[in-house]
């Protein structure tokens with residue numbers, strides 16, 4: 273890992289953390305609901321999706337400032353999805369980011385509502401006038417909406433739950449992983465790029481890279497669930513097997529799953545090589561999505 277890239281990642285992580293802290297400030301009126309939202313959003317997390325926003329913005333020649341709203345909004349949506357994913361009616365998890373999950377630290381209804389409110393806030397933040405043109409804002413609202421709704425993350429999560437106790441074949445498993453995780457990751461990159469300028473070939477290449485990175489990221493998540501101790505993972509090891517989830521390691525084994533994730537990262541690097549702008553950060557994050565320890 274190059275020191276420069278590590279420093280860059282640290283700086284954009286700090287940047288989005290401070291933006292998130294402001295967006296979830298007391299101007300929203302203090303309430304138990306807001307407290308639960310702040311607990312969930314500000315209590316850790318790798319901030320991969322915001323980093324992808326900033327990295328794609330850099331590749332498209334856009335400033336960090338112009339990408340802030342997109343970076344914040346994808347993390348708000350991601351955190352909402354984690355709160356709901358952990359609920360007893362979904363994965364029934366008690367530990368997240370090294371702390372009790374939101375419904376344990378607060379209560380179930382508050383967790384549901386905190387997720388709802390975070391999702392709404394994401395779109396509100398994205399719609400706000402700033403350095404982005406109106407056309408950019410509208411495009412980004414649609415990118416995010418499409419990524420998380422009936423054809424995106426929610427569909428993926430529904431597929432995941434419907435597949436418990438069954439072994440999906442490879443294409444169905446790919447579909448589920450792309451939907452539940454991949455589309456938000458790909459949308460983060462496209463949203464970042466849309467803060468600057470990209471031609472249609474670069475846009476297609478970015479979408480292709482995003483698809484590959486998103487799937488690779490979820491394959492790695494499946495692997496980590498089996499191999500990484502709870503303490504390091506920040507969530508309970510072995511939950512996928514306990515819940516009878518369809519995962520890559522279950523279907524292909526650990527070694528083949530890792531090989532597949534690395535093949536996807538190589539595919540992402542090839543796609544990114546087609547872009548004209550500065551793709552160092554995107555390539556670094558593509559690698560990190562698989563070569564990570566938690």
Ligand code: IPE
Nearest residue numbers: 317318319320369453490493
């Ligand atoms: C976990 O995402 C859920 C998946 C989509 C696999 P992350 O591994 O990015 O979780 P945080 O944000 O770092 O906690």
Ligand code: IPE
Nearest residue numbers: 353354357363425452453493
């Ligand atoms: C979660 O996938 C995907 C979303 C939250 C949309 P997982 O259920 O595998 O995520 P973890 O392992 O609980 O973080």
Ligand code: MG
Nearest residue numbers: 357362363432
């Ligand atoms: Mg889940």
Ligand code: MG
Nearest residue numbers: 357358363365
């Ligand atoms: Mg889960």
Ligand code: MG
Nearest residue numbers: 493494497512
């Ligand atoms: Mg998982």
